[in-house]
Amino acid sequence: MVKKEMPQPTNKELAILQVLWEIGSATVRMVNGEINKVKKTGYTTTLKLMQIMTEKGSLICDKSQFKHVYAPAITEEKAQNGMVGDLLEKAFSGSAAKLVMRALSAKKVSTKELAKIKKMVDSWEEK
Amino acid sequence: MVKKEMPQPTNKELAILQVLWEIGSATVRMVNGEINKVKKTGYTTTLKLMQIMTEKGSLICDKSQFKHVYAPAITEEKAQNGMVGDLLEKAFSGSAAKLVMRALSAKKVSTKELAKIKKMVDSWEEK
DNA sequence: TTGACTTTACGAAACTATTCGTATAGATTC
DNA sequence: GAATCTATACGAATAGTTTCGTAAAGTCAA
Secondary structure, rough: OOOOOOOOOOOOHHHHHHHHHHHHEHHHHHHHHHHHHHHHOHHHHHHHHHHHHHHHOOOEEEEOOOOEEEEEEHHHHHHHHHHHHHHHHHHHHOOOOHHHHHHHHOOOOOOHHHHHHHHHHHHOOOO | OOOOOOOOHHHHHHHHHHHHHHHHHHHHHHHHHHHHOOOOOOOHHHHEEEEEEEHHHHEEEEOOOOOHHHHHEEOOHHHHHHHHHHHHHHHHHOOOOHHHHHHHOOOOOOOHHHHHHHHHHHHHOOO
């Protein structure tokens, strides 16, 4: 079985995927509505992008109804793994430790977040 | 003082930056030599890209000699922080914990790496 | 059914990244 | 200094993303 090498989603594609991961599936109008809360974007712009994403295989489109219904073709988890893996290779020579270090310093990390991270690292150790 | 919003480097730009971070500063020929170890690329292609990067402000060029000498305009640390911060925002809703979790699962992390990460998280806690 | 409205289809423009061919200028060698 | 080699300058082709205008097709209410 050949593993398809999926290119990382572009920023706009990711914005659309975020909406669909959140609500499961939606029409273009619904997605465009969400997108517009962040940045004004024409309806046909979003439509076109979603059609292209369907061609690429990152969305699935149900055309049985007049209003086509779109859903993500990959899970958020897989996409996140892909993006982190990509960044890891191209900017951190594959060292997860370096990346984690930057993640901690890139942003003020709350005590709560830090506790979560600690817990996660500990539980990972047991494997 | 206005903080300039630096766009994230593209993949090719990053490859060039990697070389310069490694050796400090270099001519186009040297950079192109390194690049070509990974992927065959024409000399003028690398030249053009480095000129564009200089225009953009991600490289600094010393033209006092016939063979121009280029150096990175930002540190690897800053660039890594930027890239991680960007990914954090656009794909993890700003949650460092989620990103760290993906970093751990995106790749087999060695025991050594895991120990480093643990140490880092612990020392971070003291602040 | 007709008119208003919504949705999709199509095509193209604007923009960016990447690539490289060709021309020109500076250095080197004989 | 003429030939040759190396470097930069310039412009353009290609490819991919993002944008949207316009047209065609489907829906629905009066």
